[in-house]
Amino acid sequence: MASENIITSIDIGTSKIRTLIGGFAEEKSRDFHILWVWVSNSYAIRKWNILDMEEFKSNLDNSLEEAEKMSGEQVTGVNISFNSSSFDVITSKGIIAISGDEVSQEDIDRVLDMARNGVDLPNREILKVVPEYFIVDLEEGVKNPIGMSARKLEVIANIFSMNKNILGNMKKAVADVGIEIYDVYPNLLVAPEGVLTKRQKELGVVCIDVWASTTWVTVFEEGSLIFSSVIPIGWDSVTNDIALGARTAIDIAEKLKINYAEVGLNSENTKEQEIELSRISPNEEGSISNIYLSQIISARYEEIFYFVSQELKKIGRDGMLPEWAVLVGGAVKQQWLIDLAKKTLRLPVFIGLPVEKEAMSETSISDPVFAGVVGSLILGNRYGHRWMPLNINFTGMFQSLIKVFRKILP
Numbered sequence: 001m002a003s004e005n006i007i008t009s010i011d012i013g014t015s016k017i018r019t020l021i022g023g024f025a026e027e028k029s030r031d032f033h034i035l036w037v038w039v040s041n042s043y044a045i046r047k048w049n050i051l052d053m054e055e056f057k058s059n060l061d062n063s064l065e066e067a068e069k070m071s072g073e074q075v076t077g078v079n080i081s082f083n084s085s086s087f088d089v090i091t092s093k094g095i096i097a098i099s100g101d102e103v104s105q106e107d108i109d110r111v112l113d114m115a116r117n118g119v120d121l122p123n124r125e126i127l128k129v130v131p132e133y134f135i136v137d138l139e140e141g142v143k144n145p146i147g148m149s150a151r152k153l154e155v156i157a158n159i160f161s162m163n164k165n166i167l168g169n170m171k172k173a174v175a176d177v178g179i180e181i182y183d184v185y186p187n188l189l190v191a192p193e194g195v196l197t198k199r200q201k202e203l204g205v206v207c208i209d210v211w212a213s214t215t216w217v218t219v220f221e222e223g224s225l226i227f228s229s230v231i232p233i234g235w236d237s238v239t240n241d242i243a244l245g246a247r248t249a250i251d252i253a254e255k256l257k258i259n260y261a262e263v264g265l266n267s268e269n270t271k272e273q274e275i276e277l278s279r280i281s282p283n284e285e286g287s288i289s290n291i292y293l294s295q296i297i298s299a300r301y302e303e304i305f306y307f308v309s310q311e312l313k314k315i316g317r318d319g320m321l322p323e324w325a326v327l328v329g330g331a332v333k334q335q336w337l338i339d340l341a342k343k344t345l346r347l348p349v350f351i352g353l354p355v356e357k358e359a360m361s362e363t364s365i366s367d368p369v370f371a372g373v374v375g376s377l378i379l380g381n382r383y384g385h386r387w388m389p390l391n392i393n394f395t396g397m398f399q400s401l402i403k404v405f406r407k408i409l410p
Contacts, residue, residue: 006035008067008075009378010060011083011187011373012170013330014212016060017042017068019372020365021075024381026125032377034073035364038063061177077180080170081376082189083211086163088227091132092118095154103145107153115157116401127184128160130225133299144225158228160186161292174256183380188216188228190375191328195352195368196220205323206353208308208341209371210331215304217311219321227315235331238300246288248277255280261297262290262336275376299338305344312345319346326352328371 004023011018022032039098040063044056084194094114135154135303192207209216213234219227243253277284312318325347341349353366
């Protein structure tokens with residue numbers, strides 16, 4: 001049997017940890033089969049800050065152990081993806097003289113290092129330096145300059161960074177359960193990779209990733225990332241608005257949003273009905289009308305998509321992307337949300353779903369919430385461990401050995 005590259009990716013959310021183990025037959029391929037996918041609860045994180053380190057490590061360890069047990073694979077290292085309001089993206093420029101007659105991979109690495117070193121980011125750690133395009137002598141817009149004759153090489157690159165303390169705590173938690181971190185990805189990068197096709201990236205597409213406290217916008221053209229931004233509003237804002245409007249608790253408001261949300265209702269075409277809060281919790285009193293609930297939800301989501309359109313306007317792409325807008329994230333499954341996005345963005349809109357794979361697990365990955373973990377799995381196979389230097393944690397290595405001995409000793 002031919003060998004395959006087994007990769008494990010973990011997507012860390014505010015309430016769930018998604019673990020995906022996949023096998024790739026070919027290096028740099030997007031095609032994989034699922035060995036196991038597992039979703040576990042995690043209540044030790046709020047807005048992607050760890051609130052209880054010990055509980056988070058226990059949740060993480062349980063998720064990995066379950067995935068190992070069911071897949072038959074021992075996990076020694078992982079790719080991690082997650083969202084955080086502390087993520088940021090800035091543009092930087094690097095310029096070098098070519099060392100030989102033609103551009104080499106060494107020249108690419110040097111010019112990207114120049115772009116990295118050209119920014120001052122105190123208390124932040126750079127995760128990725130992603131080239132937008134290269135300039136070879138005076139020729140702009142070059143995607144891959146390797147092998148081209150040149151004397152000077154420049155790059156316009158996107159620098160992805162996040163708060164050093166938040167990232168450090170996340171790394172420590174993973175290392176303490178005996179697992180090596182191969183790479184860390186912001187969902188801003190991996191979610192599009194999990195759902196977009198090569199054709200979409202070539203022709204022009206925007207990926208909109210809606211999460212609890214943030215909405216991430218990434219635009220691709222001619223196969224490259226040309227724009228990215230973070231909007232500090234997400235579905236938590238919708239829940240907060242409902243809680244204020246219904247004068248109820250956050251958890252009740254969340255259930256109202258999930259179970260009773262319909263957008264576009266009005267008194268002209270819809271019979272107004274009161275939603276009794278006692279339906280959700282016997283201890284709750286009061287009610288909210290279906291039309292008022294619709295208006296609350298519509299207003300906030302319209303605001304989110306309005307800000308997305310303003311971001312697209314900055315690059316002259318407002319209502320002007322051939323391959324449309326793709327929605328991913330934890331709150332984008334409803335048809336009314338698609339209709340609202342179409343109206344506000346003036347673009348065709350559809351939900352981005354990872355391609356379904358055959359798997360032993362009963363959990364389907366054909367769901368927009370799996371975009372991040374699927375994308376990090378694919379990028380892990382494409383780049384291996386090249387993007388990020390490994391941080392050796394001897395405590396984690398020791399605990400990893402203990403885990404192995406526990407499995408083989410009675």
